[in-house]
Amino acid sequence: xxxxxxxxxxxxxLLLPLVTGCxxxxxxxxxxxxxxxEATVSGSINSITRYTVGSGEYLVSYSQNGxxxxxxxxxxxxxxxxxxxxxxxxxxxxYYDTKHYGQQIIKTAADSTNxxxxxxxxxxxxxxGTNIPSICHIWAANIDDWESSSVSWTDLNPSGTYTTIYRxxxxxxxxxxxxxxxxxxKGHRRAYLRNGDSTLYLLNGTSxxxxxxxxxxxxxxxxxxxxxxxxxxxxxVLDAIAATTNETYSSxxxxxxxxxxxxSRVYFGQNASSVDSTSIDAxxxxxxxxxxxxxxxxxxxxxxxxxxxxxxxxxxxxxxxVPEGSLSAFTTNAAAQMPSSYMINTLLAVDSSQNETETxxxxxxxxxxxxxxxxxxxxNVGMWSYYPSRGNWNRE
Numbered sequence: 001x002x003x004x005x006x007x008x009x010x011x012x013x014l015l016l017p018l019v020t021g022c023x024x025x026x027x028x029x030x031x032x033x034x035x036x037x038e039a040t041v042s043g044s045i046n047s048i049t050r051y052t053v054g055s056g057e058y059l060v061s062y063s064q065n066g067x068x069x070x071x072x073x074x075x076x077x078x079x080x081x082x083x084x085x086x087x088x089x090x091x092x093x094x095y096y097d098t099k100h101y102g103q104q105i106i107k108t109a110a111d112s113t114n115x116x117x118x119x120x121x122x123x124x125x126x127x128x129g130t131n132i133p134s135i136c137h138i139w140a141a142n143i144d145d146w147e148s149s150s151v152s153w154t155d156l157n158p159s160g161t162y163t164t165i166y167r168x169x170x171x172x173x174x175x176x177x178x179x180x181x182x183x184x185x186k187g188h189r190r191a192y193l194r195n196g197d198s199t200l201y202l203l204n205g206t207s208x209x210x211x212x213x214x215x216x217x218x219x220x221x222x223x224x225x226x227x228x229x230x231x232x233x234x235x236x237v238l239d240a241i242a243a244t245t246n247e248t249y250s251s252x253x254x255x256x257x258x259x260x261x262x263x264s265r266v267y268f269g270q271n272a273s274s275v276d277s278t279s280i281d282a283x284x285x286x287x288x289x290x291x292x293x294x295x296x297x298x299x300x301x302x303x304x305x306x307x308x309x310x311x312x313x314x315x316x317x318x319x320x321x322v323p324e325g326s327l328s329a330f331t332t333n334a335a336a337q338m339p340s341s342y343m344i345n346t347l348l349a350v351d352s353s354q355n356e357t358e359t360x361x362x363x364x365x366x367x368x369x370x371x372x373x374x375x376x377x378x379x380n381v382g383m384w385s386y387y388p389s390r391g392n393w394n395r396e
Contacts, residue, residue: 034333034392037077041068041396042382044106045364048348051110052186053143057249059348059362060115062105063382066090067117069146072350075360075387080396083146087139087153088119093131098124103137109180109191114140114205116156116191118178132172136163138193140205154206162195162208178203181231184249184352188231200226200237213237217273221260232256232272242266242299244289246321248353255321257296259286266298266316268323278325280316284340287311288363290347295356296323297334299344299363312340313347313363315356332357337384337393341375342367361386362396 043064050072051060057072067083089102103119110116117139125132138156145151157163164175180191191203192213201208213229214236222239229237230245232253240260245253257268264282266289269275280296287301295315302310313334316323329335338344342365351359364383367376383396 034394037394037396039379039382039395040078041080044345044366044381045383046106046345047108048346048362048364048383049108049110049115049180050182050184050189051115051143052112053146057184057186059350060108060110061383062108062117067105067108072360075350075389077385077387077390077394077396081146085149085151086117087141087155088137091120091122093122100124100131106136107178109178109203110182111180111189111191111203111205112186113142114191114203115143116140116178116180116203128170132167133165133174135160136165136174136176138162138178138203140203142205156203156206156208162193162201164196177225177227179228181229181235182348183231183245183253184247185231185252188247188252190229190231190235192226192229192237194226197225216256216258218267218269218271218275219258219260221263223261225261227261228258230256230258234272236272242286242289244291246291246293246352248351251353255291257289257291257323259289259298262304264300266296266323268296276322278323280323280325280327282314282327284310284312287344288347290349290361290363291318291321291352292349292354292356292359292361293321293352294318295328297347297349297356297361297363299338299347300340301343301345303343303368310340311343311365311367313338313344321352332386332391332393334386334393338363338365339375342380357386357391358388360388 041063049060060069068080070079091102091104100122105119107118119137120133121135122131123134141151141153176195193201202211216236216238226237227241228243240258243258246255247253259266262285266280267275282298284300285302288299290297298314300311314327317328345364347363349361362385385396386393
């Protein structure tokens with residue numbers, strides 16, 4: 001009897017560090033937990049776009065309910081409105097006639113005048129027994145009134161000519177991207193389409209024109225596929241998916257930031273021809289960036305990794321937009337709300353002239369349905385926000 005009791009005590013002592021470590025992690029997350037807001041912006045969201053309507057500055061995105069918008073100054077939960085005058089119906093599947101109808105929004109972009117909405121049609125593939133994308137449309141409109149039903153929309157890609165979709169084995173892939181500078185100042189906004197490996201078009205609202213845009217001189221490496229653009233005393237395009245500047249609505253950019261495609265390394269600089277000697281290792285492939293005066297926020301998404309830890313949000317502290325060379329802990333609950341089990345699709349800090357906790361910040365998360373951790377929830381897929389008046393990250 002004594003021997004059995006001794007073994008139990010020994011086993012308990014051996015397990016104590018494991019139990020304590022797990023408890024600390026759970027307790028830490030509980031401390032950072034907040035009362036959840038009602039989820040109003042759900043779905044796989046790839047973009048949050050700055051756009052001007054009249055004299056107002058807006059943010060435009062989309063959800064499973066369609067195209068959405070809000071004033072950039074509406075820094076509170078529930079402010080997003082659904083745009084009611086899209087030129088197409090939203091995607092739905094009719095079970096009885098086994099057909100797809102409508103289009104699904106997958107991205108938004110904007111230039112100084114026009115808003116662009118990328119939307120995809122689907123069809124059944126009988127031999128594969130699955131649904132496949134058939135045509136990706138690029139809709140453009142100059143919106144001067146969100147409530148007007150007379151806005152003229154133009155489909156720049158009605159037959160799918162400019163958006164390459166191909167099959168490889170049992171899967172379909174895309175080889176195009178629509179992106180924009182997303183600059184706070186209206187006059188610094190441009191939108192582009194890259195189709196195939198290297199053909200680049202400038203979007204102008206009514207047509208596509210090929211362009212030989214200038215590569216950011218200090219960017220090296222990459223796969224040759226242009227996937228982002230910035231305004232930095234001129235327009236530059238990059239191979240990097242993640243790229244941004246510290247431009248504000250009242251002042252031009254003085255710093256830029258980017259992460260090469262599939263790289264965990266973030267570079268930054270103050271001159272287009274060179275990067276700072278310091279760079280940041282984000283630990284996982286970087287998918288998006290947002291800068292404030294005292295922090296660089298880094299979204300991560302490693303889609304090629306089979307383990308559960310492949311995403312999440314991290315940050316590097318900064319002094320007047322110059323990041324430190326290593327990651328720092330959050331003082332907010334950002335890491336608890338957007339942990340490594342989720343991939344971060346996009347980040348946007350509304351006013352980069354403010355510190356991290358003084359401006360509204362938005363982000364979106366998704367997770368892999370295969371090979372991921374059980375510590376994920378479909379209710380979390382969608383947009384998240386930080387509002388200074390609320391003081392925490394919560395569901396949009």
